[in-house]
Amino acid sequence: MITLPPSERDLHAYVDHQLGDADRQLLETYLATNPELAEQVRDWQRDAQHLRAALGGVLQMPANPALDPTRIRQRLRGRSRRHLASAAVLLLAVTLGGVGGWQARQMTFPLPAPMADAVQAYRLFATQDILPADFKVEQSGDLQNWLDRYFTQANRLPNLQNAGFKPVGARLLSTEQGAAAMVLYENPQGQRIGYYVRPPGPRNYMLERGHRRDGELQAEYWSGSGYNYAIVTPADSPAAQLLQQTARF
Numbered sequence: 001m002i003t004l005p006p007s008e009r010d011l012h013a014y015v016d017h018q019l020g021d022a023d024r025q026l027l028e029t030y031l032a033t034n035p036e037l038a039e040q041v042r043d044w045q046r047d048a049q050h051l052r053a054a055l056g057g058v059l060q061m062p063a064n065p066a067l068d069p070t071r072i073r074q075r076l077r078g079r080s081r082r083h084l085a086s087a088a089v090l091l092l093a094v095t096l097g098g099v100g101g102w103q104a105r106q107m108t109f110p111l112p113a114p115m116a117d118a119v120q121a122y123r124l125f126a127t128q129d130i131l132p133a134d135f136k137v138e139q140s141g142d143l144q145n146w147l148d149r150y151f152t153q154a155n156r157l158p159n160l161q162n163a164g165f166k167p168v169g170a171r172l173l174s175t176e177q178g179a180a181a182m183v184l185y186e187n188p189q190g191q192r193i194g195y196y197v198r199p200p201g202p203r204n205y206m207l208e209r210g211h212r213r214d215g216e217l218q219a220e221y222w223s224g225s226g227y228n229y230a231i232v233t234p235a236d237s238p239a240a241q242l243l244q245q246t247a248r249f
Contacts, residue, residue: 118196118230133169
C-alpha cells in the first residue's frame with residue numbers, strides 16, 4: 001500500500017505498471033491535483049516507451065539488475081529524450097559486452113531480416129504479455145482514430161472479420177525513424193494476430209511484398225502510403241491458415 005505523498009519508488013512502479021488497482025487509482029487521484037508532478041510522470045512514461053523498444057529482446061534474458069528499466073531510466077534522466085533510445089542501446093551493449101567480451105571496433109552488424117521488429121513486438125505483446133496495451137477497444141472505442149494520431153497517411157486497419165478476428169488492443173512503440181504500433185486481433189477461440197505499422201527503415205527503405213518464418217512465427221510484410229506493414233501469426237496455426245485463405249492486405 002502506497003502512502004501520500006508518493007515516493008520516487010512508488011512513481012516508478014506506477015510507470016512500470018507494477019501497482020495494484022487500488023494503489024494506481026490512489027496515485028492517479030493525487031497526480032490529478034499535482035500537475036507539476038503529473039507532468040514529470042508523463043515524461044517518465046514517454047521515456048519508458050522508448051526504453052521498452054530499445055530493450056527489445058533483452059527483456060527476455062535472465063534478470064540482471066544493470067538492465068532493469070527503472071535503473072536505466074534513472075541513469076539517463078536529464079539527458080535529451082531525443083537520444084534516449086540510442087543511449088539505452090549503448091548502455092545495454094556495454095553491459096552485455098562486459099560479460100561476453102564485446103569490442104565496438106571489431107563488432108559487425110548483419111542486416112536485420114525484414115520487419116524483425118514486428119516479430120519481436122508480437123512476441124512481447126501477443127505471446128508473452130510483457131507489454132500491456134496502450135489502447136483497449138472495449139474501454140476506449142475507436143482504434144482507427146487513435147492510430148490516426150500517430151500515422152496520418154497510413155493505410156486503414158485491415159478488416160479481418162471474414163477470418164473471424166477483431167481488433168482488441170494496441171501498443172505504441174518506438175523506432176529510430178519514429179513511432180510504430182502493434183495492433184492485436186483476436187478471435188473467439190483466443191487465437192491472436194498482430195498487425196504492425198512503422199515508418200520506413202533507414203534511407204526511407206520500402207519493402208517488396210514478401211513473407212518469412214522466424215522460429216514459431218511467420219510474417220507477411222509490404223509497404224504503402226509511406227509506411228511499412230506486417231501481419232504476424234503463429235506459423236502453421238489455424239489462424240495463419242484462415243488468414244491466408246480469406247485476407248487481402
